[in-house]
Amino acid sequence: MAQLPEAWRRATVPDLPPLQPTGTDVLDTFARTIYGRTPTGGHLTDLELLSEEPGVLRHRARISCPLGDLEFDTLLHRPSAAGPSPVIVALSFTGIDETVDSWPYEKVMDAGYAVLAVDYQQIEPDDPSALGVRALFPNGEPWGAVGAWAWGLSRCLDIAAGIQGLTTDGAIVLGHSRLGKAALWAGAQDERFAVTVSNDSGCCGASLFRHPGGEDIAAITTKFPHWFVPSFASYAGSEDELPVDQHQLLASIAPRRVYVASAEDDDWADPIGEYLAVLAATPAFEDGGIGYHVRPGGHALLEEDWLQAVEFSRRTSRGWPSPGRRSG
Numbered sequence: 113m114a115q116l117p118e119a120w121r122r123a124t125v126p127d128l129p130p131l132q133p134t135g136t137d138v139l140d141t142f143a144r145t146i147y148g149r150t151p152t153g154g155h156l157t158d159l160e161l162l163s164e165e166p167g168v169l170r171h172r173a174r175i176s177c178p179l180g181d182l183e184f185d186t187l188l189h190r191p192s193a194a195g196p197s198p199v200i201v202a203l204s205f206t207g208i209d210e211t212v213d214s215w216p217y218e219k220v221m222d223a224g225y226a227v228l229a230v231d232y233q234q235i236e237p238d239d240p241s242a243l244g245v246r247a248l249f250p251n252g253e254p255w256g257a258v259g260a261w262a263w264g265l266s267r268c269l270d271i272a273a274g275i276q277g278l279t280t281d282g283a284i285v286l287g288h289s290r291l292g293k294a295a296l297w298a299g300a301q302d303e304r305f306a307v308t309v310s311n312d313s314g315c316c317g318a319s320l321f322r323h324p325g326g327e328d329i330a331a332i333t334t335k336f337p338h339w340f341v342p343s344f345a346s347y348a349g350s351e352d353e354l355p356v357d358q359h360q361l362l363a364s365i366a367p368r369r370v371y372v373a374s375a376e377d378d379d380w381a382d383p384i385g386e387y388l389a390v391l392a393a394t395p396a397f398e399d400g401g402i403g404y405h406v407r408p409g410g411h412a413l414l415e416e417d418w419l420q421a422v423e424f425s426r427r428t429s430r431g432w433p434s435p436g437r438r439s440g
């Protein structure tokens with residue numbers, strides 16, 4: 113880990129619930145309290161190739177759900193390596209085309225990884241008065257939009273499994289900000305993800321509720337009531353009463369890998385709270401199984417965030433096929 117800023121080095125982990133509580137299923141508690149329970153079901157039934165240029169493929173996927181079909185578009189950047197490439201699945205904020213300018217596809221492919229991108233609002237609109245995939249399941253226990261996006265990330269992996277030249281071994285799920293929260297919840301639930309990457313995911317992502325600073329439960333549930341189960345709002349102002357904290361979510365992913373990226377000036381995401389969650393979760397991982405960086409600057413998913421996460425994955429993914437460097 114590079115030298116941490118002074119405020120990071122001085123910070124101390126607050127009193128937290130036990131890292132791996134005995135006698136309770138911690139994911140079940142996260143589901144009940146924060147994200148809601150992801151329903152089972154939703155199968156890829158059709159993957160239509162829309163276009164293909166060298167290394168860049170676009171598909172339309174159809175997922176059959178109990179009450180109807182969900183369709184969304186995918187953008188795949190696939191390196192021309194000799195063997196199958198491991199894949200990074202990631203949701204994008206502003207549509208898949210915009211990622212062509214803002215995500216460092218060439219450098220990620222040079223490191224041997226393919227990237228499958230989907231517009232998050234094609235899975236579930238980010239709107240308290242609209243429903244996407246959540247309308248396609250019978251009314252059971254509630255689940256929030258973050259849970260729906262996490263469900264979508266698992267469907268992205270289903271899609272990758274059916275595309276030639278890709279392997280889901282060594283797969284990475286990566287997300288920024290609200291989509292970093294979704295990436296963590298996806299990585300915790302879906303053991304096919306070898307590495308989970310959270311970038312500036314903040315409150316209900318990698319940062320600790322019990323470390324004061326930045327967004328809290330009152331703020332997030334007031335502005336984004338649709339992201340979580342409605343009862344989560346009852347913990348506003350009572351962070352200490354929550355039966356869980358986010359170091360447990362990170363730890364639930366072990367022995368698979370976790371990488372947390374923070375930005376020094378991203379106060380709203382409480383980057384020190386993210387770092388302390390990593391520190392508190394570290395005993396659950398084998399040596400080096402959880403990684404962290406904090407870089408100068410504010411709330412954004414930058415090239416250096418991608419490349420450090422990819423480098424961590426390459427370094428720690430022993431046992432999964434090693435991504436080949438790009439040929440030609």
Ligand code: GTR
Nearest residue numbers: 288289290291314315327332
């Ligand atoms: C903020 C929100 C954060 C974070 C961010 C984002 O407005 O308060 O929890 O998720 O949006 O997604 O960019």
